Amino acid sequence: MYIDSHCHLDKLDLTPYDGDLSALLSQAEQCQVSKMLCVSVEMEQFQRMYSLIEPYSQVFASVGVHPLSADKGVVSVEELIAETTRERIVAIGETGLDYYYQQDTIELQQQSFRNHLIASSQSGLPTIVHTRDARQDTLDIIRQSGDPEVGGVLHCFTESWEMARDALDLNYMISISGIVTFRNAEELRNVVKQVPLDRLLIETDAPYLAPVPYRGKKNEPRYVVEVAQCVADIKGVRLEELAEITSENFFRLFSAAA
Numbered sequence: 001m002y003i004d005s006h007c008h009l010d011k012l013d014l015t016p017y018d019g020d021l022s023a024l025l026s027q028a029e030q031c032q033v034s035k036m037l038c039v040s041v042e043m044e045q046f047q048r049m050y051s052l053i054e055p056y057s058q059v060f061a062s063v064g065v066h067p068l069s070a071d072k073g074v075v076s077v078e079e080l081i082a083e084t085t086r087e088r089i090v091a092i093g094e095t096g097l098d099y100y101y102q103q104d105t106i107e108l109q110q111q112s113f114r115n116h117l118i119a120s121s122q123s124g125l126p127t128i129v130h131t132r133d134a135r136q137d138t139l140d141i142i143r144q145s146g147d148p149e150v151g152g153v154l155h156c157f158t159e160s161w162e163m164a165r166d167a168l169d170l171n172y173m174i175s176i177s178g179i180v181t182f183r184n185a186e187e188l189r190n191v192v193k194q195v196p197l198d199r200l201l202i203e204t205d206a207p208y209l210a211p212v213p214y215r216g217k218k219n220e221p222r223y224v225v226e227v228a229q230c231v232a233d234i235k236g237v238r239l240e241e242l243a244e245i246t247s248e249n250f251f252r253l254f255s256a257a258a
């Protein structure tokens with residue numbers, strides 16, 4: 001069994017499935033992608049997203065606001081906590097810092113990030129962190145406001161080994177997306193080599209970032225198998241073994257997922 005630890009099912013174009021999410025999910029199931037975590041990016045869209053996934057027990061969800069949406073109003077700790085009582089919520093996020101796309105909202109991104117980390121600590125649900133071109137601030141804020149007992153994940157990781165190592169020390173896991181299959185991702189493959197197997201997750205971030213050989217097409221959870229194959233090759237383990245270990249890691253981190 002494979003688990004897609006990070007996707008956005010509410011953003012997928014379901015036209016090839018006649019608008020039917022259950023058809024997409026059964027296609028994924030046929031590829032042994034049996035479970036997935038659907039990640040929230042905005043509070044305004046959260047209710048719709050949750051209603052979409054609610055009928056499917058194999059789909060878990062998070063609640064949170066993407067750093068690039070933090071300028072629409074910083075979400076409060078209370079607002080986040082209020083949604084964590086829903087049955088399928090297993091994580092807080094995605095939150096974090098993205099200085100690559102937005103420099104003028106840094107203050108708001110940081111406030112929002114802190115609130116998510118506090119909500120994680122209060123709820124006991126781990127944090128899903130998006131980080132781009134903000135290595136030092138991301139680590140500093142996790143150190144200041146994060147709860148090492150609860151931990152989290154740096155998703156769609158593309159940063160340095162030094163950052164990965166510091167995150168591992170803060171009880172974070174490292175999640176690898178289809179970027180690892182790209183020809184120019186040599187540095188990332190070197191990071192994967194060094195991250196211990198029991199701290200790795202795999203994800204698609206669908207509909208974004210389809211792995212080779214689907215690059216440029218719309219991504220789907222079932223393509224997480226390509227990510228798994230690439231990571232298995234780097235780590236020198238069998239595909240089945242990689243699938244099993246990353247699934248165990250998923251349930252260890254997202255312990256509310258059952």
Ligand SMILES: [Zn+2]
Pocket residue numbers: 094130155156
């Ligand atoms: Zn992200």
Ligand SMILES: [Zn+2]
Pocket residue numbers: 006007008039094205
């Ligand atoms: Zn995402």
